[in-house]
Amino acid sequence: MHERLSFYIKRDSVIHRLNPLTKLVLVFAFIGVAFTFPWYWMSLSLFLFVLIPLAFVAKVSREYFFTATRLILPAAGFLFLMQALFQPIGEEIIFQFYFLDATRESLAFAFTIAARIIVMISAFTLLLLTTHPSELMSDLTRRGLPGQFAYVIISTLQILPQMQAKAQTIIAAQRSRGLDTESTFLKRAGSVLPLVGPLVFGSLVEVEERAIAIEARGFTSKKEKTSLHEVPDTVTDKTIRWVLIILIILSISLNLWL
Amino acid sequence: MLDKIKSNFNTQTWVLIPIAIAINLVVGQIVLTLKLPVFLDSIGTVLVAVLCGPWAGALTGALSNTIAGIALDPGWFPWWPVAAMIGYMAGRMAEWGFFKSWWKVVVTGFVIALTAVIVSTPIAVYLFGGITASGSSFITAYLLQTGQGIWQAVASTSFITEPVDKITTAMLAFAIILGLPKRTVGGYPKAANAEAEGADRNQLYIAIGVVVLLVLFAAFLLRNILGG
Amino acid sequence: MALVNIQNLTYKYPLTKTPALQNINLQIEQGEFISVIGANGAGKSTLCYALAGFVPHFFKGEISGEIEVDGVASSKSTLDEWVVNVGLAFQNPFNQISGAKYTVFEEIAFGLENAGVPREQMQSRVEEAMKLTGISNLADRSPYSLSGGQQQRVALTSILVMQPKLLVLDEPTSQMDPIGTREVFSVIHNLTQSGMTVVMVEHKVEWIAHFATRVIALKDGSILTEGKPGDVLTSDVLTKNGFGVSRYTSVAREAKKQGLWKKEKLPVTLFEAAEGFNRNA
Numbered sequence: 001m002h003e004r005l006s007f008y009i010k011r012d013s014v015i016h017r018l019n020p021l022t023k024l025v026l027v028f029a030f031i032g033v034a035f036t037f038p039w040y041w042m043s044l045s046l047f048l049f050v051l052i053p054l055a056f057v058a059k060v061s062r063e064y065f066f067t068a069t070r071l072i073l074p075a076a077g078f079l080f081l082m083q084a085l086f087q088p089i090g091e092e093i094i095f096q097f098y099f100l101d102a103t104r105e106s107l108a109f110a111f112t113i114a115a116r117i118i119v120m121i122s123a124f125t126l127l128l129l130t131t132h133p134s135e136l137m138s139d140l141t142r143r144g145l146p147g148q149f150a151y152v153i154i155s156t157l158q159i160l161p162q163m164q165a166k167a168q169t170i171i172a173a174q175r176s177r178g179l180d181t182e183s184t185f186l187k188r189a190g191s192v193l194p195l196v197g198p199l200v201f202g203s204l205v206e207v208e209e210r211a212i213a214i215e216a217r218g219f220t221s222k223k224e225k226t227s228l229h230e231v232p233d234t235v236t237d238k239t240i241r242w243v244l245i246i247l248i249i250l251s252i253s254l255n256l257w258l
Numbered sequence: 259m260l261d262k263i264k265s266n267f268n269t270q271t272w273v274l275i276p277i278a279i280a281i282n283l284v285v286g287q288i289v290l291t292l293k294l295p296v297f298l299d300s301i302g303t304v305l306v307a308v309l310c311g312p313w314a315g316a317l318t319g320a321l322s323n324t325i326a327g328i329a330l331d332p333g334w335f336p337w338w339p340v341a342a343m344i345g346y347m348a349g350r351m352a353e354w355g356f357f358k359s360w361w362k363v364v365v366t367g368f369v370i371a372l373t374a375v376i377v378s379t380p381i382a383v384y385l386f387g388g389i390t391a392s393g394s395s396f397i398t399a400y401l402l403q404t405g406q407g408i409w410q411a412v413a414s415t416s417f418i419t420e421p422v423d424k425i426t427t428a429m430l431a432f433a434i435i436l437g438l439p440k441r442t443v444g445g446y447p448k449a450a451n452a453e454a455e456g457a458d459r460n461q462l463y464i465a466i467g468v469v470v471l472l473v474l475f476a477a478f479l480l481r482n483i484l485g486g
Numbered sequence: 487m488a489l490v491n492i493q494n495l496t497y498k499y500p501l502t503k504t505p506a507l508q509n510i511n512l513q514i515e516q517g518e519f520i521s522v523i524g525a526n527g528a529g530k531s532t533l534c535y536a537l538a539g540f541v542p543h544f545f546k547g548e549i550s551g552e553i554e555v556d557g558v559a560s561s562k563s564t565l566d567e568w569v570v571n572v573g574l575a576f577q578n579p580f581n582q583i584s585g586a587k588y589t590v591f592e593e594i595a596f597g598l599e600n601a602g603v604p605r606e607q608m609q610s611r612v613e614e615a616m617k618l619t620g621i622s623n624l625a626d627r628s629p630y631s632l633s634g635g636q637q638q639r640v641a642l643t644s645i646l647v648m649q650p651k652l653l654v655l656d657e658p659t660s661q662m663d664p665i666g667t668r669e670v671f672s673v674i675h676n677l678t679q680s681g682m683t684v685v686m687v688e689h690k691v692e693w694i695a696h697f698a699t700r701v702i703a704l705k706d707g708s709i710l711t712e713g714k715p716g717d718v719l720t721s722d723v724l725t726k727n728g729f730g731v732s733r734y735t736s737v738a739r740e741a742k743k744q745g746l747w748k749k750e751k752l753p754v755t756l757f758e759a760a761e762g763f764n765r766n767a
Contacts, residue, residue: 075333079386086389086399109387121332128328134588147600148272155585156276156325158630163280167288181292188292192430195288200301200434203277206581208445211269212540213582216574217597217644219269221566224602228595228609276585440501445545 007067007128015058015126019237020136021143023127025244030123032248034116036255040108043115051122060129064122067129072121076114083110133157139231147225151214163199170195266311266349270445274310278302279322283330296423303345304370304431308357309446312349319345336385340378347373348428352451359455360465363432367425374424375416379409388412394419422472429465487557489683490514490537490652495551497532497541506532507541508707510551514652514685519678521694521715522687523729524704530687533704534576534656536560537685539568556651570601573650577657579637582644583629590632590640591616591625597648615647618680619673635666642673653677655686671697691719691732695754703729720752734759 015023030051034043055064083106085097090105137150171179179191279302286299303322307315319341327335351357351366382390382398388408389395394415401411435443435452443449495510507529514520524530535541542549543565553560555571575582587593591612598608616622619639624632629640638658645653655674659667671693677684678697688694694701694715701718703710711723718724720735734753741747741763753759 071332075331082389082395082399083387086395086402087387088399088402089387113386117332120335124328124332132588134592148267151272151584151586152275152321153325154587155273156279156321157329158585158588159276159280160283160325160329162630163284164287167284171288171291185294188294191292192289192294192298195292196285196301196430197437199284200281201437203281204274204305204434204438205442207270207273207277208442209576209578209581210585211273211445212535212544212574212576213641214273214584214586214596215269215540215544215565216538216569217584217648218566218569218600219272221600221602223600225599226602226605226608227599228592228605230605441499444500 007063007125008132009060009063009129010132011059011130013057013059013130015054015130017232018130018240019231019233020131020139021233022237022240023131024136025241027123027127029244029248031120033251034119037251038255038258040112043112043119046119047115047122051119051126054126055129058126058130060126063129064125067125068122072118072125075121076118079117080110080114083113135229135231138227138229139233141225142227142231151219159203163203166202167195167199170198263313266314266447268310268445268447271306271310271314271447274306274446275314275318275321278306278318279325281305282318282322283326295419296426298423298427298430300341300344300424301427301431301434303341304348304427305434307345307347307349308352308431308435308452309443309448310349311448312346312353314447315345315349316342317345319343336381337378339381340374343373343377344370344424349448352448355451357428357432357452360429360432360461361468363428364425364465364468367428368421370428371420371424374420375413378416379413382412382416383408418476422469422476425469425472429469488513489516489556490685491552491554492536493552493554495536495553496549497536498548499532499545500547502547504707506707507536510536510707510709512702512709514683516683517681518683519697519699520685521698521701522685522704523689523691523694523701524710525728527706528704529707530704531576531656532707534574534654534685534687537652537654538572538574539563539565540574543568569650570648571650572652572654573645573648574654574656575638575641575645575658576655577660579634579641579661582641583637584644588628589626590621590629593629593640594644594647597644601648611647611649615643618646618676619643620676633666635662635669638662638666638670639673642670646677651683653682653684655684655688657687657689659688659690689730691730692755695719695732695758703727716751716754716758719754738762 030046034046052061052064055061058064084102085106087103087106087109089109090103092104093101094104094107095102133154134150137145137153141147141150174191174195175181179195181188281302282299285301286297289296289298300319300322303315303319306318320338323334323338323341327333327338347370348357348366351369356362356366356369382388388398388402388411397418398411398415401414402408406414432452436454443452490513492510492512495507496505497507498505510533522530522533532541535545536553537555539560541547543560549561555568558571560568584593584596587596594612594615595608598611603611613622616625619642621636621639621643624636624640629637632640642655642658658674659670662670667690674684674686674697686698698715700712701715702712703718703724705727710727711718711721719731725731732754734756738747738752738759742752747762748765749762753762
């Protein structure tokens with residue numbers, strides 16, 4: 001029930017100590033290079049030779065592999081299969097499955113897409129494992145992101161698991177009253193309202209009171225906000241960010257040039 | 259422009275957005291459990307768009323996909339522009355007075371669906387070569403095999419799935435707003451856009467009729483494509 | 487000069503026909519503890535919202551008359567300026583959690599961050615406020631993992647930390663079990679000791695008799711009667727207008743009819759009743 005939607009693992013490592021913005025730029029550098037760098041093996045190399053070692057440096061390798069096998073590989077594997085079989089490109093057929101066939105070209109295309117997706121997700125995973133959401137948000141707020149955004153993001157991350165739990169309770173209650181998720185189409189369609197209604201109305205009626213509660217604590221204050229936590233930003237951080245930005249630009253230019 | 263955007267946001271808007279995102283995702287999961295041929299994962303976005311305005315709607319859509327990408331399944335992530343445009347268009351339609359009665363809400367749902375098709379097609383084509391990780395890609399793949407162009411195949415696929423989904427979404431959002439106490443609705447910036455005009459039961463029947471026809475049409479298309 | 491000065495206040499919510507408050511006149515001195523009683527729809531919550539600035543700034547609607555706190559008129563102020571001086575806590579502890587914070591400590595600091603209080607002061611002010619309400623041990627817990635009574639104390643602390651001149655409490659214990667109620671009242675007891683000015687809507691008559699310096703009874707948006715707890719809570723006016731009285735009052739009232747209660751004044755609490763009957767014997 002108290003499961004929070006946060007991957008964050010509290011450890012002491014170089015990566016944990018980096019400024020959150022630096023890590024965010026790092027994620028976008030991974031994605032930018034994976035999607036634009038004109039070398040077939042780039043995405044896979046990034047994953048194998050940069051992201052995985054970084055997970056070890058960050059002392060989160062165990063959690064990283066756990067997320068990878070549970071989340072990343074199934075998603076990438078499914079995408080790979082779909083692409084390999086359904087992409088109607090290429091001539092040289094490797095194998096056939098009913099009317100679907102995998103060609104050399106469609107396999108290559110599938111590999112590229114799947115590897116990019118792996119890089120994208122695993123880069124985000126690394127960020128989320130090593131950065132507490134409130135640390136990220138308070139750093140971004142300090143840099144000028146309106147405070148309301150921090151409120152929205154963190155509040156969503158806390159409300160979502162609560163609402164999921166509520167939904168489970170409602171589904172269980174409706175099941176005990178004879179709801180059958182395997183019954184006829186009309187019956188299933190008819191059960192949408194009794195399931196969704198209580199969930200939605202309950203939370204919408206609370207909005208006014210919750211708005212009053214945060215206004216009572218100066219949510220709309222026009223004063224410049226301060227932050228309880230100080231998020232360090234070092235010269236190293238700034239240097240890393242510039243290097244990464246140059247890398248992204250370089251990769252994009254190479255892509256356009258070649 | 260900036261003032262127009264700001265007019266969408268009061269404290270109630272900021273409190274509503276996280277709840278709306280949670281509604282999107284949780285209702286989407288419930289519908290998945292019920293194995294219905296719709297997604298219904300933008301009810302919250304449409305609610306915000308109608309009650310607070312197009313910009314608030316767009317923000318809700320974009321954040322919804324971002325957070326779902328982080329918290330549930332990374333597959334949500336690339337589609338944030340679609341969700342944002344759904345929110346924006348729903349808000350615009352409401353501003354134009356198209357969220358005040360059942361048949362108008364059906365029109366709004368259809369316009370949102372068209373928007374979704376237009377925005378999602380290039381993403382599917384450029385990012386995934388037309389084949390996404392969604393189940394409806396079977397249809398796209400089939401259309402591709404029959405020799406259709408990639409743009410046409412992707413767009414027709416989403417044109418089969420989107421209208422029913424988005425019209426149902428818009429109607430559910432309307433039903434929710436009608437069901438809320440007037441006082442609860444009154445505090446939002448654009449509450450006036452959702453004021454129902456002349457309650458007419460016939461409109462509801464017409465609207466439901468349109469939806470049923472669309473469902474049958476989609477089923478007909480599906481059978482012809484897959485069976486033929 | 488009085489801390490709070492309400493003059494001829496009449497207010498109507500949007501979309502309603504009858505005013506929620508009618509011609510309210512009320513002065514509150516620094517350090518008073520005022521208890522507001524009344525039936526549902528009598529205007530108790532509206533009065534709280536008016537004191538806290540939400541009527542009319544948040545709810546809109548039609549207002550006439552004036553509310554002043556510490557010499558500043560509500561009509562000439564904005565809500566974000568107003569809430570610095572007047573703190574508000576209400577029934578549902580769950581809805582008072584901001585949702586924007588992961589720990590109780592951060593939750594309490596939320597208001598200070600919004601008000602732009604420097605980091606160095608923030609730390610000590612949060613610690614001090616938590617000590618006052620006895621929740622220092624909860625600092626690192628998630629606000630959502632707490633019991634109702636604990637959450638309500640966190641909500642109170644989150645308001646107190648902003649050092650308001652007036653504290654408005656709208657039925658803070660109505661959703662609490664007996665343990666939660668006692669927790670919240672012990673905090674309120676500490677507040678009265680420190681000289682805080684408090685306006686509190688509450689139904690638990692015995693607690694009111696224990697804490698309040700003055701009781702105000704509302705009916706249909708107007709002040710029916712006001713005065714010392716011992717007088718108001720035992721007055722015939724209340725009974726005639728359908729207010730509930732403490733069971734000790736009703737017992738003593740019956741006893742008085744039969745000549746068993748000799749004192750002029752009727753009791754509110756068990757202690758007063760016991761003392762009165764004891765003297766009879």
